[in-house]
Amino acid sequence: MSLADHTTRSFADALDDVSVGVLPVGSTEQHGPHLPLSTDHLVADRIAGALDNPNATVLPTLAVGVSDHHRQFHGTLSVSDETFERFVRETVESLAGHGVRKVAVVNGHGGNKPALERAARTLRAEETAFCAPWHWWDAANYVIGHADQHETSMVQHLAPALVDEERLVEAEQDGTESWGKRVHGASIGFDTADFTESGAVGHPAEGSAMLGEDMFEESVAELDAFVDWLADRPFEDLLAEPHR
Numbered sequence: 001m002s003l004a005d006h007t008t009r010s011f012a013d014a015l016d017d018v019s020v021g022v023l024p025v026g027s028t029e030q031h032g033p034h035l036p037l038s039t040d041h042l043v044a045d046r047i048a049g050a051l052d053n054p055n056a057t058v059l060p061t062l063a064v065g066v067s068d069h070h071r072q073f074h075g076t077l078s079v080s081d082e083t084f085e086r087f088v089r090e091t092v093e094s095l096a097g098h099g100v101r102k103v104a105v106v107n108g109h110g111g112n113k114p115a116l117e118r119a120a121r122t123l124r125a126e127e128t129a130f131c132a133p134w135h136w137w138d139a140a141n142y143v144i145g146h147a148d149q150h151e152t153s154m155v156q157h158l159a160p161a162l163v164d165e166e167r168l169v170e171a172e173q174d175g176t177e178s179w180g181k182r183v184h185g186a187s188i189g190f191d192t193a194d195f196t197e198s199g200a201v202g203h204p205a206e207g208s209a210m211l212g213e214d215m216f217e218e219s220v221a222e223l224d225a226f227v228d229w230l231a232d233r234p235f236e237d238l239l240a241e242p243h244r
């Protein structure tokens with residue numbers, strides 16, 4: 001159940017069963033001419049929201065992430081790496097204060113990864129919480145681009161009214177095959193606008209609601225299994241072992 005839907009008293013009672021926090025995070029950023037700016041937080045929010053696991057409490061979704069590299073595209077919002085890392089770390093610290101010290105961060109946006117990894121390392125080093133980044137595309141074993149067939153399929157499944165189907169071909173034609181731009185061994189694709197006109201990377205026109213449904217179900221099942229894995233382990237067992 002969602003933490004925010006509890007009263008403070010009913011949450012205190014729920015703590016008899018709940019040992020894992022689930023924190024959905026994403027971004028609000030361009031996803032080509034065909035997908036909503038909400039794509040990354042929408043997907044994370046829905047995956048976490050679909051969990052039906054008595055060990056877990058789902059925290060409110062963080063809808064703005066690290067997206068400075070998309071800023072040339074209208075509507076993109078962003079915070080710095082440091083701000084995002086700190087927001088996640090302090091949110092998890094406050095949850096740990098109620099005794100929930102194992103957390104899965106359900107992430108919908110690649111740009112959040114470095115900050116999430118640093119937050120996780122600090123929280124464990126300080127023995128505050130074990131806070132594992134969980135990226136839906138890794139859980140479902142997909143190598144994703146950006147606003148590509150995988151992300152497009154997810155939104156076609158979860159929120160079809162938000163997909164501009166008439167712009168799929170344009171998204172693909174004015175997009176690019178792979179992330180980044182290289183010249184004589186140098187990586188010079190600092191911003192997505194450097195290498196994709198439409199904002200898409202991959203093959204959005206190959207998306208389908210059916211693929212989206214499969215990926216979504218797979219992701220929810222993997223998250224559910226990971227929550228059980230966390231719930232089964234005492235917090236102390238998840239801390240780093242001293243090596244001698």
Ligand SMILES: [Zn+2]
Nearest residue numbers: 039040147151
């Ligand atoms: Zn995305």
